[in-house]
Amino acid sequence: MDKKRNDRIATIVSIGLLATIWLISGLTRYFSSGEVDTGTGYSTLSYNVTVDVRKDYSYVVVEKIKVNFTDPKHGIVRNIPFGKGYKIKDVSVDGDKYKIKNLYKANQMQIKIGDKKKTVTGVKDYTIIYTLANYERKNNPNDIYVDVLPSEWATDIKSASVSVYLPQHFPYSGMKGYSGPHKSKYNMYGTWTYDKNQNIIEYSVQDLPANNGATLLVDTPKGYWYKAPSKYWVNYATVIVAILGVIVLIVLRVLNEKEHPIVAPVTFKPPKGVPPGEIGYLVDEAVNKRDITSMFFYLASKGYISIEEYKK
Incomplete structure (x- = not known):
């Protein structure tokens, strides 16, 4: 009796150990592959960005995002923050339907990508293209300053890479790379490098947690930008147009009074x-x-x- 009992216990323990090993192995493969769903219904396998810095102080940004939908979803949402120092323009999504909505309360532009009549499962690639047109500020530094990875992305990113192409003959003197939560002043994740021969700044990171991004600051000499728009000129133009409008109204009123003079009745x-x-x-x-x-x-x-x- 004791032998049979011991055999049953040994069998149960062996099955338990095998199940535990299988579970641990499965979880290890699951997390190591980046298939971590944080409640969004998808995981982000890769997030690759190129930023082409133009001489007119604009950035042409191309984001290539690879996600794996673990649940049927219509698509993804990309929110780009508004800024006082730049304007978002020329937004497009390659090969997918999309809608753009300005969320003024959240101070963001929302790009909703996908078809409301269709759902997606499995691996899906998205390509987002847009331009950030910076305003040249008077009596202020006009450095290259750009968020290269969004700090409000809802899932972990298994692998991310960024390539920032500086203008030809750009007088590079130094840069600072930040990563982590919004407005982080430290480089908490990944590595930044500068390729002098190609004049490219690169950033790479593995397993970037959700709601963590990356920001680049590159020192730029005063007066470097060519034909960059100025927000001060925009403000001046608005004031001038308003003043001209008032003058036109006054002139029209005077001319109208001359054409139709007020005649006092004869008594x-x-x-x-x-x-x-x-x-x-x-x-x-x-x-x-x-x-x-x-x-x-x-x-x-x-x-x-x-x-x-x-x-x-």
Whole structure:
């Protein structure tokens, strides 16, 4: 009896150990492959970005995102923060339907990618293209400053890479790379490098946690940018247009008054001592009923006759 009992216990323990090993092995493969779903219904396998810095102080950004949908979903959402120092323009998504909506309360542009009539499962690639047109600020540094990876991405990113192409003959003197939560002042994840021969700044990171991004700052000499838009010029233009509008309204009003001048009505008083009947005759050289009727009231006013009203 004791032997049979011990055999059963040994069998149960062996099965338990095998199940534990299988579970640990499965979880290890699951997490190591990046298939971590944080409640979004998908995991992010890779996030590769190229930034082409133009001489007019604009950045052409191309984001290539590879995700694995563990649940049927219509697509993904990419939110790009608004900024006082730049304008987001020329937004497009390669090969997929998308809608753009400005979320002013959240201070973001929302790009919703996908087809509301279709769902996606498995691995899917997305390519987002947009331009950040920077304003050149007066009496302020106009350095290259750009968020190369979003700090509000909802899932972990298994692998990410960034290539920032500087303008030809750019006088590179130094840069600072930040990574981590929003407004992080440290490089908490990944590695930054500068290729002098190709004039490219590169960043790579593995297993970047959700809600963590990367930001690049490159020192730029004063007066480097060519034909960059200025927000001050935009403000000045707005004021000038408003002033010109007021001037035009004033001119139009003055011209309108000249075309339609206000004419004062002609009034006159009759000569003293001349009764109304005679005045009527002098006006049209005729005596009519109105002239005769006016004489009754004139004589009554002088007291020669009296006028009484009789009620019917």
